[in-house]
Amino acid sequence: MLKYNVSHIDGQARRGQLETAHGVINTPAFMPVGTVATVKTQTPEMVAETGAEILLGNTYHLMLGGRAELIEKAGGLHKFMNWNKPILTDSGGFQVMSLSDLSKTSEKGVEFKSHLDGGEKHMLTPERSIEIQHKLDSNITMQMDECIRLPASVSEMRRAMELSIRWAKRSKEAFIDREGYGIFGIVQGGLDEKLRLESALKLTEIGFDGYAIGGLAVGEPQHEMFETLDFTCPALPVDKPRYLMGVGTPLDILGAVERGVDMFDCVMPTRSGRTAKAFTSYGEMNMRNAKYKEDFSALDPECNCMACKNYSRAYLAHLIRANEILGAILLTQHNLYFYQTLMRGIRNAIETGTFQKFKKEFIKKYSQTK
């Protein structure tokens, strides 16, 4: 129930439009992470100013303590947090497994306890995950899957992949179709080509509105991630969006777009904004570095964000040293704007058939921190 149109191709890179009940997402798209109904340090107006057209919400954080029911009463996550554009939510499964105090996976789902919820025992099943995402009014629901830690044996990866396929079926069945809303399947299988292709095939047979590639960006070298994309992307339907979960650096994104990925999410721009790190046209900068203390130039002279237009590196460095919240606000705003500027550049390059040139020039400049 989500319309997707691929309007331009440039090599494997794709330029498209994904239509939802809350508006169109231009792809390739980067989704800022709004973990617990807020993109940390930003108002939704500030997030929209960066050009972001879709946010990601974390179901794990949005379900604890009765939050999902609260948000449902509020009329959904869009209304609750005052973000009227599309929202994608993860299934909660990954964070249950990585963040909760105790978790135990079975055929049925994952049993867990969370200190955020008074230590009460919970069961997250594919059906419950889909129900919660429905309560949140998420435009793009993610199936529940099992994302195991790497390295793992092939037999362990196969077991998890096959369980994820069974959960994919249950997720799809539990999902209630509505115009402008959809559900994505998640390809698993680690770095193993056979498993990835099998996962992609079985998910395609079930049929989803989009296909995510999970289990990457979990510590493996970049070339292994790219190799996995090299054989996984061609196995996915060409007429549906492809979403690489949890990725990544600007260079990760360029390499993944080159291989046919359409959507991304990552905490990097927001988390870095709270730890004094800036992404700029000339590479990454640590604003705690003494050399910026009396540097009155703009953070990124080529950036049009409010932080770069109105403040100096010296002022940002001052705020950060003084532990002032405005430092995190401005740096986060810049980082999000920088990521969206990258995506605008990528989209424009694909439209004009100049993606390779764009990528080469971006990387060249990005490698010379000023």
Place this chain on the structure above:
Amino acid sequence: MLKYNVSHIDGQARRGQLETAHGVINTPAFMPVGTVATVKTQTPEMVAETGAEILLGNTYHLMLGGRAELIEKAGGLHKFMNWNKPILTDSGGFQVMSLSDLSKTSEKGVEFKSHLDGGEKHMLTPERSIEIQHKLDSNITMQMDECIRLPASVSEMRRAMELSIRWAKRSKEAFIDREGYGIFGIVQGGLDEKLRLESALKLTEIGFDGYAIGGLAVGEPQHEMFETLDFTCPALPVDKPRYLMGVGTPLDILGAVERGVDMFDCVMPTRSGRTAKAFTSYGEMNMRNAKYKEDFSALDPECNCMACKNYSRAYLAHLIRANEILGAILLTQHNLYFYQTLMRGIRNAIETGTFQKFKKEFIKKYSQTK
């Protein structure tokens, strides 16, 4: 070198316009506190949206670690922090005495050490304070004074008041006149009428662009503060602005305006914004209170700020419980807007000769927390 025009009077209450090199300040005015070159959690654009026409900067925080020289290099505090409206700075004396690790007052000034500055020994004199405020490009410079802790003996209060008068002369002499910039003297003398009147007289003889009333709002009951204003305000020149330092609650401000005060500053709206406290038309609210968890109404239904127009009490309560920075951003924005709405109401009431009615209605509503 600051023009002040009193355009309306209503009883003792005054409505005026203070002209500076960075624009006009409509009085009675409330100045948000921007301690260390930022109003905590807010961008300057957000502060301007509340209607604030002048900020206060704290010289103590702005002088440590070579910050004053850095800000001078940046072209002054307005440029450094991207606030193009007027700025008033305190002398730094009060915070040297209350915040530094060790301080010793002599005729010359205050010797102190600060952990913020590597424990180096410093000397703050009236001349140095004025020099720093000049570097900061402050529109309104405050004389250096000694603000002693209450209760204190009359002889101790007299000693401090007389020292403050000698420092007032030195401050005035050190101040460099520029069009649109001015210096205020500070009346001291605790709660003692004779000392206050003597202080006011001697400062008036020296001649300042405005007169502050210091040493109040330091823990004394409200009626003692009001009684002190009752005899101090009439002793000040009618054609100069009067500034009650560090005040206060909405009801403090109403009572002080009624007694002839024109300017105020206080950390309450900003500090409260970071501790879950909201000032509203119907009184003060603690947003951690369980009753707001599922309250989908606006924080203050009569307020037009971005927090009240776009979010619910339930959402604000959620952010605060989740320790999300956006909670402090929105609550601070609201509190600052509420204070400026109060000042707009006061100014309008004085213009129309209805201050007593306005005050009565405000207090009646403010006493019934919804």
